[in-house]
Amino acid sequence: MSTALPLARDSRLVLASHNKGKLAEFSTLLNGYGITVISAGELGLPEPDETATTFSGNAELKALAAAKAANLPALSDDSGLCVAALDGAPGIYSARWAGPEKDFADAMQRIETGIGSGSRDAWFICVLCLAFPDGTAHCFEGRIDGTIAPTPRGNEGHGYDPVFIPAGETRTFAEMSDAEKNRISHRARAFETFRAACLN
Template identity: 80%
Template sequence: MRAPAGLEAGSRLVLASHNKGKLAEFSALLGGFGITVISASELGLPEPDETATTFTGNAELKALAAAKASGLPALADDSGLCVSALGGAPGIYSARWAGPDKDFDGAMRRIEEGIGSDERDAWFVCVLCLAFPDGSIRSFEGRIDGVIAPAPRGAAGHGYDPIFIPAGETRTFAEMSDDEKNAISHRARAFAAFRAACLP
C-alpha cells in the first residue's frame, strides 16, 4: 500500500488511545506543530482488540480502526517493556500484565519475581503508526535500552516507569521530569522519526 502523505498545519488528528498518560505525552510532543489532537475517547471510539503478535501489527490495527471510524488521520502507538531474563516479556502484553484494573504495581512485582539480581537488562519499544481513512499507513519504531531497578522509584510517569533505568542514567523514568523523559524515551525516538517524515 502506498505511503501516506504527511500532515499539514491545521490538521485534526485522532490519537487512537484511551490512556490518559499517553494522551498527555503526545499532546506535549505534538505541541507547536499546529495539529489539533482529539482522543479516541472524546469521539467515543471503541478500543479494538490487539490481536497482532508484534508492536507494529498492533499499532497499525489501532490506527486503521480509528482512521476509518472517524474519517480523520489517526496516530496510534503500541509500546511495552521487554525484559531479557523473561525472554522479552511482557513485551506486547505489557498492559495486559497489569490486568483490567491497571495494577502496574502488581505487574512490576511479577517482573521482579521472575528475574535474578544479575539478569536485569531490559528495553522499552514504541511503534507509532499514522493511518489515513483510505487505509494508507506508515510506521516508525523507537527503542531505549536500560536495566530494571532493584525496586520501584519515583512518582512521575506511568506504567512501568518506576522500575526502568535508561542506559547512562541512575534515575528511573519515574524520577525524571516530563521534559527529561521526553528527550530520550522510546516514544520520543519513534516520534522524532514520525516528525521528520510526516509533520509540517
C-alpha cells in the same frame, strides 16, 4: 523515510486512544504544527481488540480502525517493557500484566521474581502508527535500552517507570522529571522519527 507523508499543517488528527493523559501528551508534542488533535474517545469510537503479536501490528490495527471510522488521519501508539531474562516479556502484554486493576506494583514484582539471578537488561519499545482512511499506514519505532532496578524507586511517571534505569543513568524513569524523561524516552524517539517524516 526520505519523503514527507501527506499530513497537512491544518489537519485534524484522531489520536486512537481513550486515554486523556495520552491526548494531552500528544497535543503538547504536536503544538506549533497547526494540527488539531481529537481523541477516539471524544468521537465515541470503539476500541478495537489488540490481537496482533507485535507492537507495530497493534499500533497499525488501532490507527486504521480510528482512521476508517472517523474518515480522518489517525495516530496510535503501542508500547511496552521487554526484559531479556523473560525472553522479551511482558512486551506487548505489558498493560495486561498489571491486570484490570492496573496493579503495576504486582507486575513489577512478577518481573523481579522472573529475573531471579538472570540478566537485568531490558528495553522499552514504542511504535507510532499514522494511518489514513484509504487504508495506508506508516509506522515509526523508538527504543531505549537499560536495566531493571532490584526494587522500584521514584514517584514520577507511570507503569514500569520505577524499575527502569536507562543506559547511562543511575536513576529510574520514575526518579526523573517529565521533561527529563521525555527527552530520552522510547516515545520521544518514536515521535522524532514521525515528526521528521510527517511534519516537515
